[in-house]
Amino acid sequence: MENVLTVKHVSKRFGRHTVLNDISFQVPKGSIVGLIGPNGVGKSTIMKIILGIYASDSGEVRFNDAHSAKGAKRVGELIESPAIYPFLTGREQLMLYSHKDSNDVRKIVEVMGMTDYVDKPVAHYSLGMKQKTGIAIALLQHPELVILDEPMNGLDPMSNRDLRNLILKLAENGTTFLVSSHILSELEKMIDQVVLLDHGNVVLADSMIHLHELGANYLSLMTSSNDQCAKLLAANRFCVAETSMSVRVSLTESPSLNDLFNILLTHHIQINDVQHLQTDLEDSVLTVLEHQGGNR
Numbered sequence: 001m002e003n004v005l006t007v008k009h010v011s012k013r014f015g016r017h018t019v020l021n022d023i024s025f026q027v028p029k030g031s032i033v034g035l036i037g038p039n040g041v042g043k044s045t046i047m048k049i050i051l052g053i054y055a056s057d058s059g060e061v062r063f064n065d066a067h068s069a070k071g072a073k074r075v076g077e078l079i080e081s082p083a084i085y086p087f088l089t090g091r092e093q094l095m096l097y098s099h100k101d102s103n104d105v106r107k108i109v110e111v112m113g114m115t116d117y118v119d120k121p122v123a124h125y126s127l128g129m130k131q132k133t134g135i136a137i138a139l140l141q142h143p144e145l146v147i148l149d150e151p152m153n154g155l156d157p158m159s160n161r162d163l164r165n166l167i168l169k170l171a172e173n174g175t176t177f178l179v180s181s182h183i184l185s186e187l188e189k190m191i192d193q194v195v196l197l198d199h200g201n202v203v204l205a206d207s208m209i210h211l212h213e214l215g216a217n218y219l220s221l222m223t224s225s226n227d228q229c230a231k232l233l234a235a236n237r238f239c240v241a242e243t244s245m246s247v248r249v250s251l252t253e254s255p256s257l258n259d260l261f262n263i264l265l266t267h268h269i270q271i272n273d274v275q276h277l278q279t280d281l282e283d284s285v286l287t288v289l290e291h292q293g294g295n296r
C-alpha cells in the first residue's frame, strides 16, 4: 500500500535526555493511525518533527516521495492547544486559514456543529469549543494528511462521536490521519493501525484487525525460546504474533490446543507461563507496556 508518511530511524535528544531512539513507522494512504504511549514518551515530539517544527538529530521523515512534510503537500495539524487569536470570532479565524473561502468555512462550521457560537469572540469559548475551532482549522483546505495531537481533549461525548464520524468519513474519501490520544476506548473505534511508543522505542506497530484477531481470544505463551516457538507455530498454521516477552497465539483462527502443545514438546521448547486472554486496545497496550517494564 502507498504510504503518505514514512518515519525512518528518527532520534531526538533534549540535552542529555534521549526522547526518541531510532523510531520508524509508516502511515498508509487513507488510513487512521493511532500514536499512543505513556505521558512524556514523545508523541508530540515526533509529531513536531514530522511537521518540521523540531529538527531530528538523525533519521528522516518522508512525505510521499518528498523529504520534508512541511510544504511538500497539504498537511493539516492540531498540536497541543490550537493557535487561535482570542479577540477574533471563530468564523474570522477560519476565514484567515481558509484564504477567505467562505464556502469552505460554512461547510466545516456545519460539520463541526459550531453554528451556535462561531460568530462570538474566541475569548468567550469553552475548552471544547476552542478545541473544535482548532480541529476545524486543521481540516480546512482539504489536507492530504492530518496530524491531531489529543483532538478529543475537552470534547463532550456527542462532539467526540461527531469528530470520530467526520474523521472516518474523510478517511474513506482518502484523507490520511495520524492521531494521538490517551482515550484508547475512543481511539479504538476509529483507527486502522496503532503505533505504541515506550521509552523512546516503537514497542508495538500493528493493524487493528490483527490486534482484534489476536485480542478476541488468545493464549499468551512465555517459553524458553519465544522466537523458535513463534516460527514453529506459524509454520504449523497457527496465527501468532511475537512481542519481546511472549508469543500470542490466536485461538479463534488456529488449529487445536493439543497440536500446539505437541509441537512445542516435540521440539523441546519449555513453556514457562501460559495465560488465556481476551482484550481490548487498552488491555493490549497495558500488556505490552508491562512486558516492556519487565524487560528493563
Ligand SMILES: Nc1ncnc2c1ncn2[C@@H]1O[C@H](COP(=O)(O)OP(=O)(O)OP(=O)(O)O)[C@@H](O)[C@H]1O
Pocket: 014, 019, 037, 038, 039, 040, 041, 042, 043, 044, 045, 046
Ligand atoms: N522543547 C523541549 N525542550 C526540552 N524538553 C522537551 C521539549 N519538548 C519536549 N520535551 C521533553 O520530551 C519528552 C517528551 O515530550 P512530549 O511532549 O513529546 O511527550 P508526549 O508523549 O506528547 O506526552 P503527553 O502524553 O504527556 O502529552 C518529555 O520529557 C518532555 O519534557
